[in-house]
Amino acid sequence: MTRRAAPAPVDDGTLDRTLQALAEPTRRAVVVLLRDGPQRAGEIADALAMSRQAMSRHLRVLRQAGVIHEVGAASAADDARARTYQLQAQPLADLQAWLTDVQAFWGTQMQAFRKHAERVAKERGAR
Template identity: 40%
Template sequence: MDEVAQAIADPVRREILVMLRDGRLPAGRIAERFQISRPAVSRHLRVLRESGLVRDELVGRRRLYELDPGRLTELADWLAQFARSPGWPNLLDALETEVHRTRRERRIRDAAPRAEENTA
């Protein structure tokens, strides 16, 4: 479940999951939707595949991706236990805070090597 939570913490990966909600899509069509490089989209797709959230199939020269909802069901079932508790809204606020903190730390970590390159 930790892999799933980490995978869906990224907004690009969440958007990919939403795109796949209605059916299979080729990697190229997924990549067209984003203003990041195709290799970056491929890395996001790999994370989703390794976490068990999507499956892929090679059809001719195209790689098709589709949602594999089983792992999301596990997460939804786990979250459902909190939906009945009086503190549920606070838990969602805490989850949102954690997602923002993780993103901020990732941006800082990713920016550090670039800053070093610029000063060298």
Template identity: 40%
Template sequence: MVTDDEHLDRAFLALADPVRRAIVARLSRGPATVNELAEPFAISLQAVSKHIQVLEQAGLVTRTRDAQRRPVHLAPAALERLTAWIDGYRLAHEQSFRRLDAALRSSATPPATPSSPPSNHKEKES
């Protein structure tokens, strides 16, 4: 059984490669075949297939069969899990920054001091 941490590790390792990130970006617009996914790259179809296998093992994409076609689909639930994990840390840091901002604002405000009475000294006339 694969743990949540292992899923995260696999997904982030898969997304560490720029070709795989480009494939995910392309699939965000809709399913595509290996040939369609390979078009923008100067690499072999076999290399693109291996990239897709890594994404599939990470749970980020799935393949279906449509007659002779085997379109690759993005797995939105997997991306939502990654986003939720990232958002948890982002929200915690935002709260820390808000507290820091509030502390800095309160320390930047000069403390209220009672006004001093006007000076009784007259300037000397020359």
């Protein structure tokens, strides 16, 4: 059996925060919108037909998880509707690396199971 190189370590806390933030469908929709580039909070709220207040809560969760960040905010006192957000690549890259590792594990497990099933079928056919 071929052994794979150990995956690069991913901080479980960071991965957990990313998964928790993306567990909510509205926040995943925000990520989809931001794939095309930075957008203002008001534009995101309008695109998803949400109140500014509700969108603010979703953006806060994504920001605290590190999935997005504010672009060009002059100060915390700036009008929240004028804040612009963009995706952060690293949390999503860490999530992809983890998923790739899990997928490889299952691929290896399925190959081993297939070999086992073929061996058992061959042994039964020889009887």
